[in-house]
Amino acid sequence: MHSKIDEYWIEHLMRRAGFGSTPDELKYYKNLGFEASVDELTSPEKVKNDKLDDILSKQDFDFTDMGDAKRWWIYRMSYSRRPLEEKMALFWHGHFATSNAKVGNPFLMYQQNELFRRNGLGDFQQMLVEVSKDPAMIIWLDNQQNRKGKPNENYAREIMELFTMGIGNYTEADIKEAARAFTGWAAPSTYYFNKKQHDDGEKTFLGQKGNFNGEDICKILADKPATAKYISKKLIAFLSHDDPDEATVERISDVYLSNNRSIRAVTKAILLDKTFRSSKAYHGKIKSPVELVVGTVKSLQVQKLDGDLSALMARMGQNLFEPPNVKGWDGGMAWIATDTMMERFNYAARISTQKFDTADGYINPTKLAKNYNVTNASEMVDNLLAALVDGDVPANTRKKLLAYVSSDLSDQDHGHHAKKMDAASNTSDHDKHSNGKDASNIADHDKHSNGKDALNIADHDKHSNGKDAPNIIASAPGAKQPFGPPSKQGPPSPTGKNLDVKMRGLIHLIMTLPSYQLS
Amino acid sequence: MGISRRDFLKGGIGLYASLSVGDIFSLAAQAAPRPSTSKILVVVQLAGGNDGLNMVVPYADDAYYKARPTIGIKQKDVLQLNQAVGLHNGMPELSDLFKKGKLAVLQGVGYPEPSRSHFRSIEIWQTAEPRKVKDTGWLGRYLDLTAPAKSDPSETFFPAINVDPILPKTLSAQKVIVPSVSNVADFTFKADPKNEQDRLAQIDAFNGIYKDFKLDRKYVDQLRLVGMDTTSASDYLNKIVQNYKSTANYPNDGFGKGLKFIAQMIVGGVNCKIYNITLGGFDTHTNEGRNQDQLLRRLSTGLSAFQQDLEAHNKDSDVVVMTFSEFGRRVAENGGRGTDHGTAAPMLVLGSGIKGGVIGDHPSLTSLEDGDLKYKMDFRTVYATILDRWLAADSKAVLGDKFDQIPLFV
Numbered sequence: 001m002h003s004k005i006d007e008y009w010i011e012h013l014m015r016r017a018g019f020g021s022t023p024d025e026l027k028y029y030k031n032l033g034f035e036a037s038v039d040e041l042t043s044p045e046k047v048k049n050d051k052l053d054d055i056l057s058k059q060d061f062d063f064t065d066m067g068d069a070k071r072w073w074i075y076r077m078s079y080s081r082r083p084l085e086e087k088m089a090l091f092w093h094g095h096f097a098t099s100n101a102k103v104g105n106p107f108l109m110y111q112q113n114e115l116f117r118r119n120g121l122g123d124f125q126q127m128l129v130e131v132s133k134d135p136a137m138i139i140w141l142d143n144q145q146n147r148k149g150k151p152n153e154n155y156a157r158e159i160m161e162l163f164t165m166g167i168g169n170y171t172e173a174d175i176k177e178a179a180r181a182f183t184g185w186a187a188p189s190t191y192y193f194n195k196k197q198h199d200d201g202e203k204t205f206l207g208q209k210g211n212f213n214g215e216d217i218c219k220i221l222a223d224k225p226a227t228a229k230y231i232s233k234k235l236i237a238f239l240s241h242d243d244p245d246e247a248t249v250e251r252i253s254d255v256y257l258s259n260n261r262s263i264r265a266v267t268k269a270i271l272l273d274k275t276f277r278s279s280k281a282y283h284g285k286i287k288s289p290v291e292l293v294v295g296t297v298k299s300l301q302v303q304k305l306d307g308d309l310s311a312l313m314a315r316m317g318q319n320l321f322e323p324p325n326v327k328g329w330d331g332g333m334a335w336i337a338t339d340t341m342m343e344r345f346n347y348a349a350r351i352s353t354q355k356f357d358t359a360d361g362y363i364n365p366t367k368l369a370k371n372y373n374v375t376n377a378s379e380m381v382d383n384l385l386a387a388l389v390d391g392d393v394p395a396n397t398r399k400k401l402l403a404y405v406s407s408d409l410s411d412q413d414h415g416h417h418a419k420k421m422d423a424a425s426n427t428s429d430h431d432k433h434s435n436g437k438d439a440s441n442i443a444d445h446d447k448h449s450n451g452k453d454a455l456n457i458a459d460h461d462k463h464s465n466g467k468d469a470p471n472i473i474a475s476a477p478g479a480k481q482p483f484g485p486p487s488k489q490g491p492p493s494p495t496g497k498n499l500d501v502k503m504r505g506l507i508h509l510i511m512t513l514p515s516y517q518l519s
Numbered sequence: 520m521g522i523s524r525r526d527f528l529k530g531g532i533g534l535y536a537s538l539s540v541g542d543i544f545s546l547a548a549q550a551a552p553r554p555s556t557s558k559i560l561v562v563v564q565l566a567g568g569n570d571g572l573n574m575v576v577p578y579a580d581d582a583y584y585k586a587r588p589t590i591g592i593k594q595k596d597v598l599q600l601n602q603a604v605g606l607h608n609g610m611p612e613l614s615d616l617f618k619k620g621k622l623a624v625l626q627g628v629g630y631p632e633p634s635r636s637h638f639r640s641i642e643i644w645q646t647a648e649p650r651k652v653k654d655t656g657w658l659g660r661y662l663d664l665t666a667p668a669k670s671d672p673s674e675t676f677f678p679a680i681n682v683d684p685i686l687p688k689t690l691s692a693q694k695v696i697v698p699s700v701s702n703v704a705d706f707t708f709k710a711d712p713k714n715e716q717d718r719l720a721q722i723d724a725f726n727g728i729y730k731d732f733k734l735d736r737k738y739v740d741q742l743r744l745v746g747m748d749t750t751s752a753s754d755y756l757n758k759i760v761q762n763y764k765s766t767a768n769y770p771n772d773g774f775g776k777g778l779k780f781i782a783q784m785i786v787g788g789v790n791c792k793i794y795n796i797t798l799g800g801f802d803t804h805t806n807e808g809r810n811q812d813q814l815l816r817r818l819s820t821g822l823s824a825f826q827q828d829l830e831a832h833n834k835d836s837d838v839v840v841m842t843f844s845e846f847g848r849r850v851a852e853n854g855g856r857g858t859d860h861g862t863a864a865p866m867l868v869l870g871s872g873i874k875g876g877v878i879g880d881h882p883s884l885t886s887l888e889d890g891d892l893k894y895k896m897d898f899r900t901v902y903a904t905i906l907d908r909w910l911a912a913d914s915k916a917v918l919g920d921k922f923d924q925i926p927l928f929v
Contacts, residue, residue: 141804142804142805142855142857144805144855145804145805145853145854145855145857146854146855147854149854150853150854150855151853151854152804152805152853152854152855152857152859153853153859153860154804154859157635157636157860161636161638162638167636167638167639172635172889242737280737282736283736284736284737284738285738286738286742317684317685324684324685325566325567325637326637327637327638330685332738333738333741334685334686336738336741336742336745337681337684337685337686337698337699337745338698338699338700338706338745338748338749338752339684339698339699339700339701339706339749340684340699341742341745341746341749342706342707342708342749342753345708345709345749345750346709349708349709349710350709353710353713392734392736393732393734394731394732394733394734396728396731397728397732400724400727400728401724401728403724404720404721404723404724407720501714501717502717505710505717505720505721505724508710508721509721509724509725509728512725512746513728513732514732514734514738514739514742514743514746515734515736515739517738517742518736518738518739518742
């Protein structure tokens with residue numbers, strides 16, 4: 001037995017520990033319940049991923065090509081059954097932010113990405129050592145040129161300022177000494193220890209003396225309480241909520257220190273922490289471009305990915321494998337400026353228009369309407385709002401969307417060519433989309449689906465239990481709109497050509513809402 | 520014409536479709552009354568830590584060549600500015616502007632107890648606060664202080680325009696929102712092109728929803744404001760850009776295109792006083808020779824095309840360009856024919872309305888602190904001079920302190 005509250009928070013969990021979910025995935029995790037879902041998500045190695053492997057094997061990826069490497073990762077994020085594994089790879093990519101703009105070698109970037117996937121939930125110390133020996137990182141922060149007697153300080157500085165403890169926990173002298181310890185760590189193509197260029201003399205680093213090498217430096221740094229706090233704080237902000245308070249950071253960094261730096265333990269603690277299921281966390285973060293694009297693919301069940309999704313993400317401010325600098329992406333309001341906002345609007349327009357033109361692999365409005373059990377205009381608005389933004393909009397927004405959907409196309413002529421729509425005569429036009437390939441494609445995707453109902457509206461009814469739902473829901477209009485039997489008074493649903501146009505327009509408008517930008 | 524400024528702003532998207540180009544221009548002029556000064560500042564951020572010693576080369580000092588045996592700019596290549604320093608050989612255009620008195624080179628600019636962290640030091644330059652972390656940028660505070668009293672937040676339509684993908688902290692403000700526009704071609708609200716009537720219905724719905732979207736979630740208010748600014752700015756800027764013609768030869772890269780876009784807005788009469796643009800890639804830990812050479816060439820050709828463009832449109836006396844970077848680099852080169860993070864460095868100021876020349880003394884190359892130059896000029900004196908003398912603002916209110924002025928204006 002799982003309560004309605006559990007179900008409600010599972011959608012939140014999937015946005016944070018993954019990239020949102022398809023209706024079928026949602027059903028699966030709701031059945032599992034919140035805590036069991038967290039267990040499964042944090043143990044990705046136990047989950048079979050054969051569907052993804054199958055999809056990937058049909059693509060001929062060339063990892064020496066940056067475009068292919070990006071496409072590969074977007075496929076993984078969109079179709080993996082181990083969403084947290086991909087989410088953590090994205091976290092570490094932003095943390096150890098390395099850019100191909102300087103590395104200039106897509107294959108090394110791909111290898112680094114696999115390193116993040118391999119160690120994403122492991123021992124941070126192991127991660128740090130492997131990253132320090134990673135060829136892409138060695139090129140990115142110039143350790144290639146860090147030689148005995150002629151140290152290059154770039155890596156030594158950033159490993160402390162950005163990768164472990166944060167600014168204020170070390171001196172310029174520590175940087176110079178750490179740089180000596182990393183001398184000779186080179187990477188012409190794979191990691192290589194150049195003994196001749198290594199300075200094996202004694203160093204004084206953070207108050208300790210010894211003939212330290214790079215591994216020693218990593219070990220010292222990984223065990224520092226300052227590192228525990230720095231990593232915990234960043235992970236809380238990534239998975240749960242921005243600007244966590246001191247007590248929460250303390251709680252999570254204790255987990256890091258008492259579990260041998262296990263990121264799995266830290267991640268689990270964050271997802272199960274009381275602050276994760278709070279009004280502060282719920283819809284309290286701005287979706288990154290990757291979350292926005294992949295999340296849309298999932299919730300609209302797009303089966304065929306365009307090659308330029310990575311370019312769209314880049315224009316919204318997140319270019320995979322090319323973060324702006326070694327600090328990675330700032331997140332929060334930094335994602336939102338007039339031009340990146342316009343790109344989000346443009347993406348909404350694109351998904352809701354062109355994508356419907358191709359029957360194969362993409363959804364179509366008629367099919368969607370059927371999936372969402374739409375029999376009148378209110379249901380069209382409410383069910384899509386529920387699916388795309390948890391119904392989390394002001395009441396007057398719902399009203400305006402309803403007015404848009406209910407307005408007749410022929411009434412809206414603004415002096416342009418007036419064209420009377422005859423719904424009946426257009427019926428056959430859209431009918432051809434409503435069966436055939438699309439349907440089987442969608443059902444095909446998810447192994448938990450029995451194929452016959454892509455989305456069960458009843459399952460979606462998280463709002464109906466107003467009294468023990470978290471109080472944040474009470475303000476959402478959805479709370480007052482349980483999906484019961486179709487309302488008899490509601491305006492009729494658009495039909496024919498009208499339905500097609502209005503479904504597109506409605507999805508477009510919902511995707512431009514402030515609520516849709518929230519995770 | 521019967522459209523007030525308020526109608527103009529409230530119209531949101533779609534309004535401009537029915538207006539002629541002439542209407543747009545008079546609207547632009549009307550959109551906000553010109554403040555007491557029509558002067559414009561363009562801030563160019565050289566991101567990554569530009570090596571000042573190889574941009575403004577102390578070619579007469581042996582210590583320079585001793586510290587930089589492989590990457591030093593040879594004396595014969597230097598474009599001499601005076602008996603002591605000269606520009607990097609990749610900057611002939613800026614050297615010409617120097618000769619015409621339109622370029623000022625400010626030497627040894629920095630601040631006490633310098634940070635060598637990219638992120639902390641850039642924040643110090645952007646906020647003008649070396650002692651503690653501050654939320655607002657120096658120009659953001661200027662915008663807040665000069666923003667007209669208003670009831671409608673959209674009144675501050677174009678307080679400043681950022682041409683980079685990410686808004687720099689320089690322009691973080693409390694009251695005003697600064698729009699970012701990096702590619703005007705993609706900056707339009709699109710909808711299904713096959714259904715024009717429905718497109719207009721969507722735009723109506725969009726404007727209606729955004730007008731009073733209230734929800735008790737973090738970020739919602741900001742998202743709403745940026746969303747409204749986005750759509751209303753889009754049509755306006757697209758019209759402005761359509762009517763611009765230029766013969767100036769901008770370099771065909773992101774920086775050149777960004778400068779051209781700024782010139783388009785200035786020439787088109789956009790009422791905006793601050794523009795921000797970034798040229799990145801200056802973190803030259805290795806192979807500095809080739810990398811910095813390319814960047815300085817882009818800087819020099821880009822800025823001279825911009826100046827030429829403004830001169831051709833009689834706008835040059837209204838505009839000043841200022842460059843800065845988070846820090847200069849260490850005096851001695853490292854083992855990879857590059858340089859590590861350092862401290863003080865020169866700033867460049869360009870414009871027909873300034874007093875050109877070399878300003879200030881070059882820091883000593885032998886009396887160093889931790890291997891780095893000791894700064895000679897506090898960057899806040901430069902900001903104070905520009906605020907007081909160029910933007911006719913109150914520098915003390917913006918910077919929180921009174922700073923000396925430098926002789927940058929006649």
